[in-house]
Amino acid sequence: xxxxxxxxxxxxxxxxHFPIRGGVFxxxxxxxxxxDGISFFxxxxxxxxxxxxxxxxxxxxxxxxxxxxxxxxxxxIFEGKNIVELGREGMRNLRREMQIIFQDPYSSxxxxxxxxxxxxxxxxxxxxxxxxxxxxxxxxxxxxxxLTAHHMRRYPHEFSGGQRQRIGVARALAVDPKLIICxxxxxxxxxxxxxxxxxxxxxxxxxxxxxxxxxxxDLSVVKHISDRVxxxxxxxxxxxxxxxxxxxxxIHPYTxxxxxxxxxxxxxxxxxxxxxxxxxxxPANPPxxxxxxxxxxxxxxxxxxxxPEYKDWGDEHFASCHLEKGAPKKEVIATEE
Ligand code: SF4
Numbered sequence: 002x003x004x005x006x007x008x009x010x011x012x013x014x015x016x017x018h019f020p021i022r023g024g025v026f027x028x029x030x031x032x033x034x035x036x037d038g039i040s041f042f043x044x045x046x047x048x049x050x051x052x053x054x055x056x057x058x059x060x061x062x063x064x065x066x067x068x069x070x071x072x073x074x075x076x077x078i079f080e081g082k083n084i085v086e087l088g089r090e091g092m093r094n095l096r097r098e099m100q101i102i103f104q105d106p107y108s109s110x111x112x113x114x115x116x117x118x119x120x121x122x123x124x125x126x127x128x129x130x131x132x133x134x135x136x137x138x139x140x141x142x143x144x145x146x147x148l149t150a151h152h153m154r155r156y157p158h159e160f161s162g163g164q165r166q167r168i169g170v171a172r173a174l175a176v177d178p179k180l181i182i183c184x185x186x187x188x189x190x191x192x193x194x195x196x197x198x199x200x201x202x203x204x205x206x207x208x209x210x211x212x213x214x215x216x217x218x219d220l221s222v223v224k225h226i227s228d229r230v231x232x233x234x235x236x237x238x239x240x241x242x243x244x245x246x247x248x249x250x251x252i253h254p255y256t257x258x259x260x261x262x263x264x265x266x267x268x269x270x271x272x273x274x275x276x277x278x279x280x281x282x283x284p285a286n287p288p289x290x291x292x293x294x295x296x297x298x299x300x301x302x303x304x305x306x307x308x309p310e311y312k313d314w315g316d317e318h319f320a321s322c323h324l325e326k327g328a329p330k331k332e333v334i335a336t337e338e
Contacts, residue, residue, distance in 0.1 A: 009045045009080060010077070010214070014038050015040070015075035016034075031286075039237060050215045051217070052216075052219065052231070053218065057233045058284065062233070100180070104189060115154055115155065116155055116160075129175075138175070139171075146167040170186075170198075181211055182214045220259050232255060240321075242317065247318070255296075279295055290303070309321040
């Protein structure tokens, strides 16, 4: 499906802090700044990849967009409506339009329910189908995701990881959503199965006009499916651009390091791997200035004091870095498919 100019989801300065409590009175003694002021939009029919190491806040961002976690502040505008302001009833109606596929297909399906009941539950909750009509719809959905009607009487433990994720996809599709947040949907699967599930998701996107926010921990997974990619580090988006542009011309040193970690499918080709020093700092106490400065190979004095502006470097290529021309170009860029 061609990507529309119309914006389906807009996130403005979204913040999610989790209080740290301590002392005998359980007072708030600090905050885990999981998401610390992120802004992006997703067009209708588009896939926006959201990438970062574990602990960068990407999964929390996905949950806050769906209001599975309440935001600390900021706006989530879906089809022109700020859903942060919606009450329970308003959110209930909206749940149909926004679905999530979870990372772990082993724990996200109730082991005591048959596949038919898992998929059919959403149809009943939203009053979409009951009885025979529900059964017919469940069968259709199973076939849509590459399973068969007789699978509906089976239990999740009888399926492989890839099949379970297909069941998760069918459950998300059951209510005819517009937006699906895909929270690392393939990272628990074997590499050979990952491609099958990603291809399935792409086919479904075309067939059902879906829009995806696709969360992943490395840039190789989102490369195929995304139209644009956003890179997150320690609660902030540090770079966002159209896919080919980001992979060809990364501005932020962190993006460059992530790109250098993508394996090259050519054993004779050597590419410099950028190894970042140290671990990701704690989101409870992020470094001052640029949050990446404790690990950045190009750190300057200004980086330790001033947070670089997140700005457009041209053609909707956004990044935040004090380097005048961005990260020096290296042979780290992933080859085009
Ligand atoms: Fe590195 Fe400084 Fe750019 Fe941060 S602002 S990414 S520390 S060069």
